[in-house]
Amino acid sequence: MDIVKILQTYVQKMINNTPGMKILLLDDNTTQYISLIATQSTLLSKEVFLIDKIENTSREKMKHLKCICFLRPSSKSVQLMIDELRNPCYGSYYLYFSNILTKSQIERMAEADQQETVRELQEFYGDFCAINSNFYSLNLQNYQIFxxxxxxxxxxxxxxxxxxxxxVLLALKKRPMIRYEKNSALGKRLASEINYQIQQESQLFDFRRYDTPPILLILDRKNDPVSPLLNQWTYQAMVHELIGINNGRVDLSKISDIKPDLKEIVLSADQDVFFKNNMYLNFGDLGVNIKNYVNEFQNRHHNSDNIESISDMKKFVEEYPEFKRLSGNVSKHVTLVSELSRLVSQNSLLEVSELEQNLACVNNNNDLKEVQNLIKRSNITNESKIKLVLLYTIRYGRQNINEVKELVQLLLQNGISEEQTRTIEQLIKYAELNERQNEETTTSTIFDKGKNVFKGLKGVENVYTQYTSKVADIIQSLLKGKLKDQFYPYIEGSIRDRPQDIVVFIIGGATYGEARDIAKLNEEIPNVRIIIGGTSIHNTKSFISFVKNATSVL
Structure with a gap:
């Protein structure tokens, strides 16, 4: 169940089915899908000499070229394809769509193909972003869910x-049993519709049956608002939290004196061995690995400069052009880790994170005082102060509403705008914190379900990574046969045997931290394959924006 390799196989089939010189024509959506799993040099090596977008209507006519089209079967893209076929720019067309076409869409394209330029028409089910081998996203961050x-x-x-x-299910060739969170009306409707779609498209879903069917588990972000609010300390998750990853790219242009070739970098486990080996490591181990890599190069070139810190590494890389030429990839990571280190230090994130972890994992009599102290400090960012109050509200808000009001007042007294403090009330509404009674996900279990899942396996790594996401605990319970039907019902039927394949989908967005927890479960538990995805990928900034947008419908 390697979601990246599946999409790469689709691309290879498209290209290999079309020998000779060719152009690849994409739309806005498939451009994002392809950019994550294929490089331009790889495509060029397969005689793809030009990549363009079907939205570009001023393309030059090149009848000597074959054209591979990979498009979403949206009404817009299909109409653009119809217009293209009526006045073709290329000699022949090989059409591939990322999802199921309707009969009328096929008929309209056939009718438009008066010059009989279409040689092939197929559906390749790659209608999502493959982020990591076990992590996908529908990239719907700009959509209103509610x-x-x-x-x-x-x-x-x-x-x-x-x-x-x-x-996703068609690409994985899975016909799953479907479970959802009982308290999620959105989850129930999605589960019902997916079940209906599987029955309607029974021929497409006619895959090999297993003794134990796979599980599609549909979760709702409102039942774990904690995971997107915590600072992250593993490489990939940390980059997204502090800088942002957009379709596999990281914008470093705001760093002073940044070299031109590092203003935008690509982070891809498939194309970058160093990143693949370090993406789930905590920040301390990552720093050691980069130092070892730089030292190894130094020794090879008999250089005696003493490298003790991240800033020393950065200086070394900048001063040795040969190192940059031979190891531009490591240069990229040294620059990135250096920036992460600067942000951690500048924003006192170690101190902030320790309190976040305490709020997420244990009840502590000193929590209120600790939050108040950090709110008063000028070297703590406004975003960190709001996050701490949000976490405090989730843990203690129902019992101590007056304390939450006091913290909001303290935020206002310390320069936080009234609009920013509204986030606290918005989160209470979104996560339904005041309505949770007699259900599996209460305000306390929002935290308790997600703490220290791996403690029994290897011990907590350190104080900054005590918390483990709730989804990892749910998966553990599912695999042990302890996930109660009462709270996670099936749409149809039920099974008691341990599933081997689990597809998780989070309405409202998943996180890189959750993907890391799932990767760890895949590594720790034999004969189980789990992939996770959601409507989008969150960091704190995007999640707070999502909550604000969600409550705007009220």
């Missing part, structure tokens, strides 16, 4: 989510 309330879907987003999740 309809006229927090328990109803926006119709357009619902349709897009169903299509994307259906494509």
């Amino acid at each position: 309809g006229d309330s927090l328990s109803t879907w926006n119709n357009e987003t619902f349709k897009r989510t169903v299509e994307g999740l259906r494509a």
